[in-house]
Amino acid sequence: MNIGDAAQLSGLPAKTIRYYEDIGLIEPSRSANGYRSFRESDLHKLTFLGRARSLGFTIDDxxxxxxxxxxxxxxxxxxxxxxQDHLACIDRKIIELTEMRRTLSHLVEACAGDDRPDCPILADLAAVVPGQSCARQSN
Amino acid sequence: MNIGDAAQLSGLPAKTIRYYEDIGLIEPSRSANGYRSFRESDLHKLTFLGRARSLGFTIDDxxxxxxxxxxxxxxxxxxxxxxQDHLACIDRKIIELTEMRRTLSHLVEACAGDDRPDCPILADLAAVVPGQSCARQSN
DNA sequence: ACTTATGCTTCCAGTCATAGGAAGGTCAAG
DNA sequence: CTTGACCTTCCTATGACTGGAAGCATAAGT
Structure with a gap:
């Protein structure tokens, strides 16, 4: 099976499959013409990887x-x-995004959204004193 | 004011401030010795940027x-x-993460987590038929 | 005056997980 | 025998930084 078919069947772009070989996640054999030749087991690994990635696991995971x-x-x-580690990581991200969402939606609600220049969103961005904002732990 | 003080006061790393100058977000003047010299207005911009970034706005935003x-x-x-566009973007991310979280927490709950090899997590990763999983819309 | 330490400069490379594209080889169909 | 689809490798770019090397500038201490 060539890379195109492997891509089709695994749902991964051919580019990604080559990359996965590059970093040593898979080791497809080669045909006489130099084309990658994918066995069932390679395809199996690829779908495994696709599923794991879709759940947000890092390449290292x-x-x-x-x-x-x-x-x-x-x-x-x-x-x-x-x-579980990954789950904890997802939870942290959700919390961070939810916090952003909360602040931002308040600002959006407070903004008239008309043709006048007064804007609580800009006012917030401009007014925050560094030590007092929630900007620190986001890194 | 030198970059170190600007970093301290804005809460941004000096590296990041240099980067912001590189991409044209700020234009601090220079002292005779070649050091960047930050005025109040530069500092103001930096805190503005720090706050906007902490709310998840892209550099382009x-x-x-x-x-x-x-x-x-x-x-x-x-x-x-x-x-509002950014808020919608955040919402999409939260939905995606929440979906991951849901699936993953089910799997984690189902896993005994003992010294035996049987594992529903691996079983799920291995068993999914490409066309049927939720892997597609995550890109 | 000399050393040390800290701070500043530029420039280059690395991160993560790919995506895009150029230049060229291979193969099946018409 | 040419066209087009497919494959190969290699290089570059993404976003938003971060790390580090090599080399001036300045201040403090001896």
């Missing part, structure tokens, strides 16, 4: 998860640990 | 917002528009 997947003597605790 | 801020004849509708 994916590497770990793939290793655990291959390892028949793994402990499910190890997998759970990776997933 | 910041550029627009700064321009609107300078423009005394702006219409608040223009500002509101930028903010």
């Amino acid at each position: 994916c590497r770990t998860l793939l290793t655990l997947y291959r390892d028949r003597s793994r402990a499910s605790a190890d997998v759970k640990h990776v997933a | 910041c550029r627009t917002l700064l321009t609107l801020y300078r423009d005394r004849s702006r219409a608040s509708a223009d500002v509101k528009h930028v903010a």
Whole structure:
């Protein structure tokens, strides 16, 4: 199977598949003409990766998860640990975004949105004293 | 005022301030020795930028917002528009993360997390048929 | 006057997970 | 035998920085 078919079947762009080979996530064999040749197991890995990425796991997480997947003597605790860490990371992001959303929606509501220049949004951006804002922990 | 003080007072790293000059967001003057010299207005812009960034506005948004801020004849509708677009963007991200969170937390709950190899998390990652998963709209 | 330390400068490279595109080889169909 | 679709590698760009090297400037201490 060539990369085009692998892309079609896995749902990943060919570009991404080449990248995954580059960074050592997959190792498809090569045909005589130099084309990548994908076996069932390669395709399986690709769909695994696609699914893991769609759940927001980093490439590094994916590497770990793939290793655990291959390892028949793994402990499910190890997998759970990776997933829980990621879950915590997602939760932090959701909290951060929700906080932004809260502030921003207040500002948007307060803004008349007409042709006059007075704008509470700009006023907020301009007025905040550095030490007092919530800007610090966002990095 | 040198960059170190500007960094302290604005809460932004000196590196970031240099970067903002590089991309044309600010234009501090220079002292005789070649050091950047920050006026009150520069500092004001920096805190404005810091606040806008902490609300998740892109650099491009910041550029627009700064321009609107300078423009005394702006219409608040223009500002509101930028903010609303960003709010919609935040909402999309929250929805996406929440969807990930939902799936992932189910999987984590279902995983025993002991020393046995059986793991619903890996099973899910491995089993999904490409066309059927929710992987598509995440790009 | 000399050393040390801190602060400033520019420039180059790296991050993350790809995407875009150029230049060129391969293959099936008409 | 040419067209077009597919494949290859290699280089560059994204966003918003961050890290680090090499080299001046300045201030403090001895």
